[in-house]
Amino acid sequence: MNCIIIDDDPVIQKQLASFISKSELLDLKGIFINPVQAFDTIQAGNIDVIFLDIEMPEMSGLEFLDEANPDINIIVISGDRKYALDTFEYNVTDYLLKPVEYNRFIKSVYRALERILEKEDKRKSERMFVKINEHFVRFKINDIVKIQSGDDKKLIVTKKKSFTILSKLFDIKIICDNQNFFKINDSVIVNLNEISEVCDNFLIFKDSENIENVLVDEAVANEILLRIKK
Numbered sequence: 001m002n003c004i005i006i007d008d009d010p011v012i013q014k015q016l017a018s019f020i021s022k023s024e025l026l027d028l029k030g031i032f033i034n035p036v037q038a039f040d041t042i043q044a045g046n047i048d049v050i051f052l053d054i055e056m057p058e059m060s061g062l063e064f065l066d067e068a069n070p071d072i073n074i075i076v077i078s079g080d081r082k083y084a085l086d087t088f089e090y091n092v093t094d095y096l097l098k099p100v101e102y103n104r105f106i107k108s109v110y111r112a113l114e115r116i117l118e119k120e121d122k123r124k125s126e127r128m129f130v131k132i133n134e135h136f137v138r139f140k141i142n143d144i145v146k147i148q149s150g151d152d153k154k155l156i157v158t159k160k161k162s163f164t165i166l167s168k169l170f171d172i173k174i175i176c177d178n179q180n181f182f183k184i185n186d187s188v189i190v191n192l193n194e195i196s197e198v199c200d201n202f203l204i205f206k207d208s209e210n211i212e213n214v215l216v217d218e219a220v221a222n223e224i225l226l227r228i229k230k
Helices: 010-023 035-043 061-067 081-088 102-125 172-176 218-229
Strands: 002-006 027-032 049-053 073-078 094-097 127-132 135-140 144-149 153-158 162-166 181-183 188-191 195-199 202-205
Touching (some): 002 010, 010 102, 035 049, 049 061, 061 073, 061 081, 073 081, 073 102, 094 102, 172 181, 172 188
Parallel strands (some): 002 049, 073 094
Antiparallel strands (some): 144 153, 153 162, 195 202
């Protein structure tokens, strides 16, 4: 994991750099005395973990947290407990008190690693691949508007285009387990987020000019209305 240190204390800088080198999980990309100096490195977009002091010149750690990218793991390093509650409101990865011990430091590093792996698993679960004409096409699951099943094929209608594929090549369980989707019957599944309104038992989709409406019975229409409101 790529990391940086933002702390104006040379002793802490040296200690953290030593811990980072020892951990083998981290690659130190820079040491800065305040967030202003670190701005360009952070904006480059390849930083996974920031070790952040609170009391610094020009810009404090709390001011930085107000603007920080939520995808970056931030481990606060402070000599005072009084900032702990404030920093956890920003969903920081951990809060370490100075002087920092290596065993406590490495626990924070593993916590950051777990968060990164969890996010990666979530990204994977939000996308899927389907094989079409000997090629694999990848798209976001939530981009699917509806799925219509035939005898051995499925029509997958997404926000951008439609695909017809063999049923055996499509794992319908992934869709059924997603709370955004509603199974009308064995033939049709719709994305609740893509329904703009229900009128005279017709499900009208947001892109209604390109996507055909779906007729359902009154009970299903009422249930979908309730789900949409929730």
